[in-house]
Amino acid sequence: MILTVTPNPSLDRTYEVPALERGEVIRATGERMDPGGKGVNVSRAVAAAGQRTVAVLPLGGAPGALIAELLDAQGIEVAPVPVAGATRSNIALAESDGVLTKINAPGPELSAEEQELLLDTVRAQSRDADWIACCGSLPRGLTPSWYADVVTRAHAGGARIALDTSGRALLEALRARPDVVKPNAEELAEAVGRPLATVGDALKAAEEVRGMGARAVLASLGADGQLLVQDAGAWFAHARVDAVRSNVGAGDSSLAGFLIAGGSGPEALASAVAHGAAAVQLPGSVMPTPADLDPAAVTVTAEIPLDRVLTEPVS
Numbered sequence: 509m510i511l512t513v514t515p516n517p518s519l520d521r522t523y524e525v526p527a528l529e530r531g532e533v534i535r536a537t538g539e540r541m542d543p544g545g546k547g548v549n550v551s552r553a554v555a556a557a558g559q560r561t562v563a564v565l566p567l568g569g570a571p572g573a574l575i576a577e578l579l580d581a582q583g584i585e586v587a588p589v590p591v592a593g594a595t596r597s598n599i600a601l602a603e604s605d606g607v608l609t610k611i612n613a614p615g616p617e618l619s620a621e622e623q624e625l626l627l628d629t630v631r632a633q634s635r636d637a638d639w640i641a642c643c644g645s646l647p648r649g650l651t652p653s654w655y656a657d658v659v660t661r662a663h664a665g666g667a668r669i670a671l672d673t674s675g676r677a678l679l680e681a682l683r684a685r686p687d688v689v690k691p692n693a694e695e696l697a698e699a700v701g702r703p704l705a706t707v708g709d710a711l712k713a714a715e716e717v718r719g720m721g722a723r724a725v726l727a728s729l730g731a732d733g734q735l736l737v738q739d740a741g742a743w744f745a746h747a748r749v750d751a752v753r754s755n756v757g758a759g760d761s762s763l764a765g766f767l768i769a770g771g772s773g774p775e776a777l778a779s780a781v782a783h784g785a786a787a788v789q790l791p792g793s794v795m796p797t798p799a800d801l802d803p804a805a806v807t808v809t810a811e812i813p814l815d816r817v818l819t820e821p822v823s
Contacts, residue, residue: 510641510767513565513658514565515618515654517572518571519597520756521541521598521600524754524792525537525602528609540791543575546759547644548575555584556796557798565587565589566590572591576588600792600793608755616647623654640669643760663685671689672689672690675698683720685721687771688726694822696714696725700716705822708816715742718738734784743774743808745777745806745808747806749788751789755787761786765784785805786802
């Protein structure tokens with residue numbers, strides 16, 4: 509079982525539009541409403557793969573009730589933490605050329621009692637978990653060290669932790685030695701404090717993040733692929749993608765694929781890339797099923813192309 513923790517979930521509305529023109533009336537060609545938040549998306553991807561998952565998340569107001577209803581309909585066990593504030597609603601505009609514009613609301617502020625209840629719920633639900641995936645931004649009220657506390661408590665209970673966050677929350681959590689962290693190129697550059705122009709730059713940054721405490725780093729480099737750096741070695745993987753429809757939740761699907769395949773080694777990296785590549789070819793934040801995957805399109809190598817220039821370098 510994979511347990512996910514999403515401290516700041518959302519109700520996500522995605523509109524497909526031909527092009528985004530500021531100040532104009534735009535007619536959407538498609539629309540979706542999905543439960544959102546990075547950990548929620550990981551649970552959705554795990555469930556789509558036919559695996560058991562439990563989602564821990566604070567929920568409040570009508571949006572929170574709708575999220576629980578939508579997750580239940582997808583076969584996901586929900587461990588809700590009731591909060592006074594309404595769960596946030598986010599909007600994503602997906603253009604036909606693959607460009608995505610997102611508007612994310614801040615979300616409710618959690619009280620001290622709600623924060624403690626959230627930790628207690630994670631502890632209670634983690635007993636049967638093979639992995640705990642802690643994902644996304646922290647809501648108002650939680651300090652940047654909150655994820656570090658979760659990692660420490662999880663390790664004390666014998667659980668493995670995968671962490672997908674950024675900024676101070678990531679840096680604080682690294683001191684607690686999470687089993688794997690999953691930054692994208694921008695978050696990786698922020699963590700080491702310098703730009704990334706090549707795959708070699710990303711590899712060096714991932715090694716430095718390991719030096720800060722991460723036991724393994726699964727770094728997403730967008731269209732260029734992914735890097736996995738751990739004690740046993742380092743690997744680079746990429747996949748052929750015929751057409752990008754939406755990258756909403758693609759990184760979360762990738763993390764789910766990695767954990768489903770064991771969370772270590774080149775086979776898990778191949779699964780991560782296959783899931784991510786499948787996700788970007790689906791509308792909105794739809795998560796891929798096994799039928800959507802194309803393992804033959806994925807290439808994994810230990811010969812990392814250090815000089816390869818990133819398609820979207822981080823300045």
